[in-house]
Amino acid sequence: MTTRAALRAESLTKTYGSGEATVHPLRRLSVEIPAGQYTAIMGPSGSGKSTLLHVLAGLDSADEGSVLLSVDDRQVELTGLSERELTLVRRQHIGFVFQAYNLVPAMTARENILLPSSLGGPEPERHYYDMVIDRLGLTDRLDHRPFELSGGQQQRVAVARALVSKPSVIFADEPTGNLDSRTGAEVLALLRAAVDEFGQTVVMVTHDANAAAEADRTVVLSDGRVSETLNHPTAQLLAAKMIGADH
Numbered sequence: 001m002t003t004r005a006a007l008r009a010e011s012l013t014k015t016y017g018s019g020e021a022t023v024h025p026l027r028r029l030s031v032e033i034p035a036g037q038y039t040a041i042m043g044p045s046g047s048g049k050s051t052l053l054h055v056l057a058g059l060d061s062a063d064e065g066s067v068l069l070s071v072d073d074r075q076v077e078l079t080g081l082s083e084r085e086l087t088l089v090r091r092q093h094i095g096f097v098f099q100a101y102n103l104v105p106a107m108t109a110r111e112n113i114l115l116p117s118s119l120g121g122p123e124p125e126r127h128y129y130d131m132v133i134d135r136l137g138l139t140d141r142l143d144h145r146p147f148e149l150s151g152g153q154q155q156r157v158a159v160a161r162a163l164v165s166k167p168s169v170i171f172a173d174e175p176t177g178n179l180d181s182r183t184g185a186e187v188l189a190l191l192r193a194a195v196d197e198f199g200q201t202v203v204m205v206t207h208d209a210n211a212a213a214e215a216d217r218t219v220v221l222s223d224g225r226v227s228e229t230l231n232h233p234t235a236q237l238l239a240a241k242m243i244g245a246d247h
């Protein structure tokens, strides 16, 4: 079976500072994100996870290297796009779920979910929108503002916002970081369902071995490089690797 790549990054290099203060969050890092799969990114603090996620998602750019995003049957090279072009690519083809939910406080859940399309992103298909809202248990919450929702409900609104436009890739940055373990497990199950039921591609940065074990594969970073890629690792194996990597 051949797997299509949703994203392909080659030889990404990023450097901050100069002289003795130089930091290298990405050192000629190459990685492929298969379409229709759930990929976790793990690694010790400072290994470059957030930097990689931001570069893959077009929120930040690398100094060198390339990022190719598959959109329908086309390949879009993100490197070298202007800020405006990147904004359009993100709006049209990328979904985000952040640790801090990033909902607009003055808007209802419905308005938050539809915000990307009201800014010019793709209009969700009605049937798909209804199915996602129902699956996420948000039907009765659509007229509520974020402060009227629990953390778990707010994160479900954020997941719905990322899902409804069927983006090429959904990026999640520590999506369970602010949630208790039961609600966190619920959000992880929804990201899993996004892949299994809706055929989406999900890339998630996490410190949590249990969260990463929900994914199909885990890319482990160390010092700005991919140190290994594990298919269906157990939480125990990932936890052991993280303990090993931190010492």
Ligand SMILES: Nc1ncnc2c1ncn2[C@@H]1O[C@H](COP(=O)(O)OP(=O)(O)OP(=O)(O)O)[C@@H](O)[C@H]1O
Binding pocket: 016, 017, 023, 024, 025, 043, 044, 045, 046, 047, 048, 049, 050, 051, 052
């Ligand atoms: N804007 C910046 N300016 C200077 N250094 C930065 C900047 N952003 C990140 N770094 C440095 O780059 C390295 C990688 O950071 P990054 O946030 O990607 O790591 P991480 O693996 O996500 O860490 P954590 O798990 O702690 O969130 C770190 O040493 C960090 O201090």
